[in-house]
Amino acid sequence: MEKVLVTGARGFIGSQLCKRLANSGVELHAVSRQPPADVPAWWRSIGGDVGYARRATAIRWWNVDLIDLQATRELIRTVRPDTTYHLAGLATSTSRFEMVLPILQNNFLTAFNLLLVTCESGAGRIVLAGSVEEPDSPNPIPCSPYAAAKGATSAFARMFEALYQTEVVIAKIAMVYGPAQADLTKLVPYVITTFLRGERAKLSSSVRPVDWIYVDDVVDGLMDCAHASGVRGRTIDLGWGKVCTIREIVRRLRELIPEAPEPLFGAVPDRPLERVLKADVATSCKLIGWNPSTTLQAGLRRTVEWYRSRPGA
Known part of the structure; x- marks a missing residue:
């Protein structure tokens, strides 16, 4: 039985990955700073099938702060995972100075500690959650502390693979959306929940084109990264491969929520250094055989339906 470790297991992508893995027959270990007090309730909250609730209770939860090197070392030496999905972190593109250190x-x-102890222990493959916002050669200046941290992580991951033969794959993920996203400051859940309350969403100019990807497609891609051959040390883009402006996303959400009032564009400032970023899906398909399958319209519809079905929506 494959041993799988998921960090950031209570996060948006991590929880959906756990839902998929729990139904796949693996020995699943989940890491978070605070495991859920009621696992079956948590399972249902992320859309887990009630018929498989017993699988959710079989997840082995570990309360570990991965910033602590020794705690991370003990975790990996105890579990000895065949595959580690590293999804823990702060998913924010804020440029506020006080957020640089966190x-x-x-x-x-956290990623560096995992790379180090995985190399020490000879544990299996690490799939690192990167970002399409990472700086590259045409655009070497990171657009945010988040992008800088992700870029540095990817650089160290490639070094660990090249020098020490650590088995690592970097998944550069585009803008993820979908049901059960708890962080309501993220654009799609913010706009949906604001519209459902009959309020006007306060937005930037919203002219930025963005590559949007549905969470189930990301989960598919991560699992393909974990099991594909010939991709050690490679970077795999997980996105739709097309861009759509934020204004267009908001327009589509208003069509799906007819009672929604007109949004307030320009009510908040645009972020500096924003760039147009698009995933190279053709190369991802060649490397791991993955293609996204959920259209933007279908994904937005499912997401609206999920939030509409929640109590108090």
């Missing part, structure tokens, strides 16, 4: 610690140091 983002460095939670996004870079």
